Amino acid sequence: GENVEQHPSTLSVQEGDSAVIKCTYSDSASNYFPWYKQELGKRPQLIIDIRSNVGEKKDQRIAVTLNKTAKHFSLHITETQPEDSAVYFCAAVRSGYALNFGKGTSLLVTP
């Protein structure tokens, strides 16, 4: 089955800096890669996703890049703000199967 590795497990940045979280996956047939943000005590919420036919997707301060050859994808957050502090999860899946999540990255943005 699919195995998703996520790094780093914790990340601390200063407000205004960029943050990058990286994930690798094992199943070359995976074709959907969502990212979720989970604030303390709350549900995971989708922040951005990318499909295998796209190499990059951007939504305001967040972007995701996908390298199918290397089987890795990354989340980029620019101009970080304290409210970006949360746990971020990547996931990978191929159609017809269940999502496999990484173990999460705890991001702390300090003022």
Add this chain to the structure above:
Amino acid sequence: NAGVTQTPKFQVLKTGQSMTLQCAQDMNHEYMSWYRQDPGMGLRLIHYSVGAGITDQGEVPNGYNVSRSTTEDFPLRLLSAAPSQTSVYFCASSQGQGREPQHFGDGTRLSIL
């Protein structure tokens, strides 16, 4: 449109007790799933369903049962609670299996004494 609704929000059980965690969605989603979240372990899939009458096991199914008699409801049953099942449980639904964003409920925090 309430999305995905989970009940209860909190529950404390004694070892050996049984209970059902409820999950309902009003988005007419075919795909529903249950995850447990433990510190440092991410979200692990317990069971999932691709439609009414169809269920399948995920990564950590032991000790749990599910059924899907309607599109809207997907209850998770703990047959004989064990301390190792202390966790936060999330139900999720999506339009398509593995192809569309998943919508999560607010979670159930379960403690087994």
